[in-house]
Amino acid sequence: xxxxxxxKDVAKQANVAISxxxxxxxxxxxxSEDTRQRVEEAIKRLGYVPNSIARSLKWKQTFSIGLIVSDxxxxxxxxxxxxxxxxxxxxGYSVLxxxxxxxxxxxxxxxxxxxxxxxxxxxxYSPINEELVDEVMENSRATVVVIxxxxxxxxxxxxxxxxxxxxxxxxNHLISLGHTRIGYIAEPSDPKFPQERMKGYRRALAEAGLExxxxxxxxxxxxxxxxxxxxxxxxxxxxRPTAVFCANDLMAIxxxxxxxxxxxxxxxxxxxxxxxxxxxxxxxxIDLTTVAQPTYEMGxxxxxxxxxxxxxxxxxxxxxxxxxxxxxxxxxxxxxxxQR
Amino acid sequence: xxxxxxxKDVAKQANVAISxxxxxxxxxxxxSEDTRQRVEEAIKRLGYVPNSIARSLKWKQTFSIGLIVSDxxxxxxxxxxxxxxxxxxxxGYSVLxxxxxxxxxxxxxxxxxxxxxxxxxxxxYSPINEELVDEVMENSRATVVVIxxxxxxxxxxxxxxxxxxxxxxxxNHLISLGHTRIGYIAEPSDPKFPQERMKGYRRALAEAGLExxxxxxxxxxxxxxxxxxxxxxxxxxxxRPTAVFCANDLMAIxxxxxxxxxxxxxxxxxxxxxxxxxxxxxxxxIDLTTVAQPTYEMGxxxxxxxxxxxxxxxxxxxxxxxxxxxxxxxxxxxxxxxQR
DNA sequence: CTGTTAGCGCTTTCAT
DNA sequence: ATGAAAGCGCTAACAG
Numbered sequence: 001x002x003x004x005x006x007x008k009d010v011a012k013q014a015n016v017a018i019s020x021x022x023x024x025x026x027x028x029x030x031x032s033e034d035t036r037q038r039v040e041e042a043i044k045r046l047g048y049v050p051n052s053i054a055r056s057l058k059w060k061q062t063f064s065i066g067l068i069v070s071d072x073x074x075x076x077x078x079x080x081x082x083x084x085x086x087x088x089x090x091x092g093y094s095v096l097x098x099x100x101x102x103x104x105x106x107x108x109x110x111x112x113x114x115x116x117x118x119x120x121x122x123x124x125y126s127p128i129n130e131e132l133v134d135e136v137m138e139n140s141r142a143t144v145v146v147i148x149x150x151x152x153x154x155x156x157x158x159x160x161x162x163x164x165x166x167x168x169x170x171x172n173h174l175i176s177l178g179h180t181r182i183g184y185i186a187e188p189s190d191p192k193f194p195q196e197r198m199k200g201y202r203r204a205l206a207e208a209g210l211e212x213x214x215x216x217x218x219x220x221x222x223x224x225x226x227x228x229x230x231x232x233x234x235x236x237x238x239x240r241p242t243a244v245f246c247a248n249d250l251m252a253i254x255x256x257x258x259x260x261x262x263x264x265x266x267x268x269x270x271x272x273x274x275x276x277x278x279x280x281x282x283x284x285x286i287d288l289t290t291v292a293q294p295t296y297e298m299g300x301x302x303x304x305x306x307x308x309x310x311x312x313x314x315x316x317x318x319x320x321x322x323x324x325x326x327x328x329x330x331x332x333x334x335x336x337x338x339q340r
Numbered sequence: 341x342x343x344x345x346x347x348k349d350v351a352k353q354a355n356v357a358i359s360x361x362x363x364x365x366x367x368x369x370x371x372s373e374d375t376r377q378r379v380e381e382a383i384k385r386l387g388y389v390p391n392s393i394a395r396s397l398k399w400k401q402t403f404s405i406g407l408i409v410s411d412x413x414x415x416x417x418x419x420x421x422x423x424x425x426x427x428x429x430x431x432g433y434s435v436l437x438x439x440x441x442x443x444x445x446x447x448x449x450x451x452x453x454x455x456x457x458x459x460x461x462x463x464x465y466s467p468i469n470e471e472l473v474d475e476v477m478e479n480s481r482a483t484v485v486v487i488x489x490x491x492x493x494x495x496x497x498x499x500x501x502x503x504x505x506x507x508x509x510x511x512n513h514l515i516s517l518g519h520t521r522i523g524y525i526a527e528p529s530d531p532k533f534p535q536e537r538m539k540g541y542r543r544a545l546a547e548a549g550l551e552x553x554x555x556x557x558x559x560x561x562x563x564x565x566x567x568x569x570x571x572x573x574x575x576x577x578x579x580r581p582t583a584v585f586c587a588n589d590l591m592a593i594x595x596x597x598x599x600x601x602x603x604x605x606x607x608x609x610x611x612x613x614x615x616x617x618x619x620x621x622x623x624x625x626i627d628l629t630t631v632a633q634p635t636y637e638m639g640x641x642x643x644x645x646x647x648x649x650x651x652x653x654x655x656x657x658x659x660x661x662x663x664x665x666x667x668x669x670x671x672x673x674x675x676x677x678x679q680r
Numbered sequence: 681c682t683g684t685t686a687g688c689g690c691t692t693t694c695a696t
Numbered sequence: 697a698t699g700a701a702a703g704c705g706c707t708a709a710c711a712g
Contacts, residue, residue: 054704058705058706085438346689370697
């Protein structure tokens, strides 16, 4: 555990004043070629690395950003973190990782630590305590970018996904494959979240001139067994749907398994499309066509927005990202392609 | 973006000297009850948060640790990171996250950044450039804990998994279920990694008095299709195995799918055990009995070891962690339980 | 072109 | 019990 070498050591070794050493380190001001060489040599010989802590104190900038997520162990957040880290690194920033474990008190803690560590900005996924965001903006140097499913948050930078568009495209795809009776295993209704996916489903039908049939919609719960229950209802209908769109992958997978269990072929007898594009969707034997959340992009754009806003304050931006349809086998498109 | 309030502001507000304010903030030295109150009030009123950067400069300790992984987007590392973050937080440390993307140059970069940011320690998963570890130890204040699959690294703290034990327990379990002809779809042979799982397989057989039959071992590659190819060979044997242990989950799953495809029932006709306990293993319809890597524990123990070693230098510790067998349906134990 | 100096926010002797 | 002052490592005027 060697003692840290400081700029003082470098200066002494090179026989110059500290400020001169500083000049060559920062490439600022005039330095004669000769002294520059001497200093650089000293730096190399001593293995000098500038102390960011001291620099930060002086600069009032740390080139660190904080990332607040509920749980980095969740692959979704992991992917987000990956994107954030990479975008940050490319711009010379480091990432301080904090987990809230979905607890408001811990979130407060995270914020406190990040403020104390003087991060230049924070990427904050889904604040639990919404007021806390404003509080932070007021009391700390940090800029904040919020990633969220909800609208609102107009006072600061925001990244949101266009759920409605995702659902629209999914259903549209099924329509383009010739389906006219398309079931929907819907997202739970939550007063806090408008049912954007449902809106997308309805819009796609409407634009195609198809009538909205309430009986084709079954509310799911995102919980185990919910997809199975729902598909059971839909398949029990007098005139059953030939395709079903599901508000998440898990329900879609359950629906497929149930349908297969009762002898239906996927996608010939029932086309299925999900939402999320979890790792499960691409598994052999599942091959679920699904709407992919642009997780990586959310992270990348969040970090980019944050850092550019640190560099040069921006008026609050609201970014809306597009999900994208990933076509696999469960929707049946490949059958059509085969026909050609 | 409020201007940061400093200890100076607090002191002025409370009408005391800076040093006095510091005393109450740090709970050090004597402070009269009266002044303490005044200062505390000022702190609250102003929303003062001590500047960790300044403290770090003074203390020569940052209470930050660095985490180096190849890719946080990978769920395995994500779980590791989760454990590290949690253990660190509990001890008052923050985590600086860095990705190497498996590139030696970037790894060097990570180390440089962490050194500059004066982290007190580093958790380093699988160094690409092994010499770099020693270099860091020499040139920086940071303590290092290496998490690795290999042996060696005796100069510093190390966390390793007992692969041999994991394999031993898996095979042992199959033996206890009555199997005597147990196939092994083995790990690829790599001169850098001793085949610990293979050793475990052989040891289990030996201890049970079963003969090692070379024809029951097929080398896999961890690549797609490898498990299928291997099981094909095993099932083609004159006297085919009634159980098969696989060096990872992916190969195990392929083996199961192939076996089912040729009409075998799992586990009645063929028992299967994997290694890794990936998310796939617990999927409905897969239900793979498998050896779980103690990922979380690795992270937690790593962070604990690191921090205690920061607090009080320790001679290099080599920790060996136990994997554990997760029993699901593919091994057939539940059949026996049913018999009772 | 180079050196001297003040100061970033904080802790910690050392006086008083 | 409190305050004054030095200094952590560095940068950035300011002089020369």
